[in-house]
Amino acid sequence: xxxxxxxxxxxxxxxxxxxxxxxxxxxxxxxxxxxxxxxxxxxxxxxxxxxxxxxxxxxxxxxxxxxxxxxxxxxxxxxxxxxxxxxxxxxxxxxxxxxxxxxxxxxxxxxxxxxxxxxxxxxxxxxxxxxxxxxxxxxxxxxxxxxxxxxxxxxxxxxxxxxxxxxxxxxxxxxxxxxxxxxxxxxxxxxxxxxxxxxxxxxxxxxxxxxxxxxxxxxxxxxxxxxxxxxxxxxxxxxxxxxxxxxxxxxxxxxxxxxxxxxxxxxxxxxxxxxxxxxxxxxxxxxxxxxxxxxxxxxxxxxxxxxxxxxxxxxxxxxxxxxxxxxxxxxxxxxxxx
Amino acid sequence: xxxxxxxxxxxxxxxxxxxxxxxxxxxxxxxxxxxxxxxxxxxxxxxxxxxxxxxxxxxxxxxxxxxxxxxxxxxxxxxxxxxxxxxxxxxxxxxxxxxxxxxxxxxxxxxxxxxxxxxxxxxxxxxxxxxxxxxxxxxxxxxxxxxxxxxxxxxxxxxxxxxxxxxxxxxxxxxxxxxxxxxxxxxxxxxxxxxxxxxxxxxxxxxxxxxxxxxxxxxxxxxxxxxxxxxxxxxxxxxxxxxxxxxxxxxxxxxxxxxxxxxxxxxxxxxxxxxxxxxxxxxxxxxxxxxxxxxxxxxxxxxxxxxxxxxxxxxxxxxxxxxxxxxxxxxxxxxxxx
DNA sequence: TATCAACACGAAAACGGTTTCGTAGTAAAT
DNA sequence: ATTTACTACGAAACCGTTTTCGTGTTGATA
Numbered sequence: 001x002x003x004x005x006x007x008x009x010x011x012x013x014x015x016x017x018x019x020x021x022x023x024x025x026x027x028x029x030x031x032x033x034x035x036x037x038x039x040x041x042x043x044x045x046x047x048x049x050x051x052x053x054x055x056x057x058x059x060x061x062x063x064x065x066x067x068x069x070x071x072x073x074x075x076x077x078x079x080x081x082x083x084x085x086x087x088x089x090x091x092x093x094x095x096x097x098x099x100x101x102x103x104x105x106x107x108x109x110x111x112x113x114x115x116x117x118x119x120x121x122x123x124x125x126x127x128x129x130x131x132x133x134x135x136x137x138x139x140x141x142x143x144x145x146x147x148x149x150x151x152x153x154x155x156x157x158x159x160x161x162x163x164x165x166x167x168x169x170x171x172x173x174x175x176x177x178x179x180x181x182x183x184x185x186x187x188x189x190x191x192x193x194x195x196x197x198x199x200x201x202x203x204x205x206x207x208x209x210x211x212x213x214x215x216x217x218x219x220x221x222x223x224x225x226x227x228x229x230x231x232x233x234x235x236x237x238x239x240x241x242x243x244x245x246x247x248x249x250x251x252x253x254x255x256x257x258x259x260x261x262x263x264x265x266x267x268x269x270x271x272x273x274x275x276x277x278x279x280x281x282x283x284x285x286x287x288x289x290x291x292x293x294x295x296x297x298x299x300x301x302x303x304x305x306x307x308x309x310x311x312x313x314x315x316x317x318x319x320x321x322x323x324x325x326x327x328x329x330x331x332x333x334x335x336x337x338x
Numbered sequence: 339x340x341x342x343x344x345x346x347x348x349x350x351x352x353x354x355x356x357x358x359x360x361x362x363x364x365x366x367x368x369x370x371x372x373x374x375x376x377x378x379x380x381x382x383x384x385x386x387x388x389x390x391x392x393x394x395x396x397x398x399x400x401x402x403x404x405x406x407x408x409x410x411x412x413x414x415x416x417x418x419x420x421x422x423x424x425x426x427x428x429x430x431x432x433x434x435x436x437x438x439x440x441x442x443x444x445x446x447x448x449x450x451x452x453x454x455x456x457x458x459x460x461x462x463x464x465x466x467x468x469x470x471x472x473x474x475x476x477x478x479x480x481x482x483x484x485x486x487x488x489x490x491x492x493x494x495x496x497x498x499x500x501x502x503x504x505x506x507x508x509x510x511x512x513x514x515x516x517x518x519x520x521x522x523x524x525x526x527x528x529x530x531x532x533x534x535x536x537x538x539x540x541x542x543x544x545x546x547x548x549x550x551x552x553x554x555x556x557x558x559x560x561x562x563x564x565x566x567x568x569x570x571x572x573x574x575x576x577x578x579x580x581x582x583x584x585x586x587x588x589x590x591x592x593x594x595x596x597x598x599x600x601x602x603x604x605x606x607x608x609x610x611x612x613x614x615x616x617x618x619x620x621x622x623x624x625x626x627x628x629x630x631x632x633x634x635x636x637x638x639x640x641x642x643x644x645x646x647x648x649x650x651x652x653x654x655x656x657x658x659x660x661x662x663x664x665x666x667x668x669x670x671x672x673x674x675x676x
Numbered sequence: 677t678a679t680c681a682a683c684a685c686g687a688a689a690a691c692g693g694t695t696t697c698g699t700a701g702t703a704a705a706t
Numbered sequence: 707a708t709t710t711a712c713t714a715c716g717a718a719a720c721c722g723t724t725t726t727c728g729t730g731t732t733g734a735t736a
Contacts, residue, residue, distance in 0.1 A: 677736100678735100678736090679734100679735080679736075680733100680734085680735075680736095681732100681733090681734085681735095682731105682732085682733085682734095683730105683731085683732080683733100684729105684730095684731090684732105685728105685729090685730090685731105686727105686728085686729085686730100687726105687727090687728075687729095688725100688726090688727085688728100689724100689725085689726080689727100690723100690724085690725085690726100691722105691723090691724095692721105693720100693721095694719100694720085694721095695718100695719085695720085696717105696718090696719080696720100697716105697717090697718090697719100698715105698716085698717080698718100699714100699715090699716085699717100700713105700714095700715090700716100701712100701713085701714090701715105702711100702712085702713080702714105703710100703711085703712080703713100704709105704710080704711080704712095705708100705709080705710070705711090706707100706708080706709070706710090
């Protein structure tokens with residue numbers, strides 16, 4: 001990398017001091033018109049741009065926000081990043097993206113690195129392992145040190161910060177209710193282990209909808225997928241039950257369920273209806289296309305960024321933490337027409 | 339954000355100079371064992387971490403690499419990021435992700451911001467608009483200023499830098515040949531406009547395979563999708579031709595083609611075979627699952643990162659630019675079994 | 677003619693570190 | 707007693723900016 005032109009060089013070349021150059025470039029009234037023009041012309045000719053690091057060190061602001069995600073190869077997280085980037089960009093920030101790979105240790109290290117001056121604040125979705133271990137000290141530390149922090153999607157109540165979540169209980173309720181409304185009565189659910197909050201909540205919504213409709217919750221109808229093992233095999237066991245609908249808490253589980261149904265010669269949606277979660281490409285393009293709860297990832301990203309930047313730029317730090325609930329809605333497609 | 343503890347504070351509190359503290363923390367032999375321990379204990383107790391910005395300004399290294407992508411909500415780009423992040427992380431770098439949104443102006447601005455000291459080098463996939471306008475001056479500038487740069491996937495030959503590309507011609511050839519081998523003779527192609535190099539190359543491979551098999555290339559068999567208009571309608575026109583196979587240059591085009599085929603009552607793969615590109619979730623989970631050319635995005639990301647970091651850390655800058663060609667292979671699924 | 681503003685600029689501190697170089701103090705060697 | 711050689715530390719420069727505070731010059735005013 002070629003050395004860049006600096007204010008020092010300009011100053012020396014033009015026989016003035018660095019302060020004069022700095023002021024001239026910022027159009028200070030302290031500098032004469034003549035000198036300003038001379039300096040600006042020179043700077044312009046050599047395409048001078050102030051060094052970001054120096055500015056950041058000086059101002060103690062990086063204008064960068066860090067995002068830590070469990071993973072990226074995932075439609076939902078991609079859209080969230082996209083939303084964050086949009087708002088960040090509009091408000092003059094850049095984003096630094098890191099991944100925890102669902103790993104607690106890496107989450108801790110990443111937070112450490114980023115908060116040593118590299119970013120002005122963090123947007124995080126917590127790693128599975130961290131949630132499972134309930135090891136949240138690194139987040140408590142952030143709060144302790146008043147690092148601007150916004151959690152989204154995978155959050156934890158004990159961490160006192162702004163949050164952006166989807167109304168997972170409501171979404172699970174809506175999804176289940178939709179199935180009930182089209183006449184299904186024996187509804188299986190494919191969800192996550194209980195320590196993954198989103199899965200738990202969606203399950204709770206499912207439960208509520210069934211209760212309301214006076215349908216009892218059958219134990220065998222609930223599959224808690226452990227991703228360490230074969231997802232396919234686990235979902236398959238659900239088909240040994242007498243069911244007429246499946247609510248899957250993400251689109252991959254839904255797609256796999258559809259595949260199994262087809263293999264068993266079941267027609268969708270005539271024999272069995274399926275509803276998924278997260279409005280990704282699979283749901284849109286597979287055949288039958290899949291009815292899903294659309295999770296507004298882009299909106300979540302935008303909101304998270306707005307909250308964070310407000311928090312970063314707000315002097316009065318006493319504002320109580322907010323939680324924004326992004327409501328989701330159902331997009332009915334071919335997999336659930338009654 | 340609470341003010342962080344600095345070397346200055348430690349020095350004052352312990353009644354020594356900042357240089358002593360700095361040396362002690364870096365275990366310099368210049369400092370007595372006793373003093374070292376005293377300083378380390380204090381620093382440890384207050385959880386001292388050196389400020390990144392200061393280190394970066396001093397060393398003129400950021401240990402950050404910038405990635406500029408046309409978009410992110412796209413399986414291929416996500417996997418590339420993932421690969422870059424893995425290698426970057428292993429070699430002590432962080433990544434800063436930005437998007438051009440296929441927009442030339444934003445690409446230019448992003449490059450400007452990042453190269454003002456925020457990153458040590460760049461990994462870029464060029465925006466469509468830039469390629470269409472053949473306006474590459476901002477890239478020539480990077481080369482001129484010896485900014486470490488690696489282009490991937492969407493590259494341009496006139497830019498003298500390291501590149502990581504897929505063998506698109508070979509991939510298009512393989513895909514078409516596969517269709518020919520399973521007995522297809524009337525093969526349509528759904529590709530991009532010509533200014534998108536990847537689409538052009540895949541088309542060239544298609545052409546070569548047909549020529550080799552002595553099949554003439556029919557003009558009506560070629561759809562150059564303009565994404566400004568309805569993709570669905572454009573692909574539909576292909577079905578007015580008498581075809582027995584479709585080669586789509588990405589998985590969305592493939593999925594749409596399959597949908598249209600179904601709507602027309604055509605069975606896949608009996609009546610018509612389909613092959614896509616990019617091994618994403620759609621291809622894997624849709625029904626029928628789609629035969630695709632798998633593009634090794636993760637590998638590309640890894641290679642790009644290795645090349646870039648080598649270049650950044652290499653003193654002798656005279657090394658000639660390398661181009662790594664990542665070969666792709668075909669994953670045969672249900673949409674093309676003969 | 678002495679006083680005072682206004683003007684135009686420079687010196688220096690600051691951001692938070694690292695590193696080179698100098699040096700006081702001590703102990704060993706001459 | 708003088709020189710030498712460590713040891714252990716501090717002063718100061720440096721990275722590239724911004725900003726506060728002086729200060730010399732000029733022209734106007736009393």
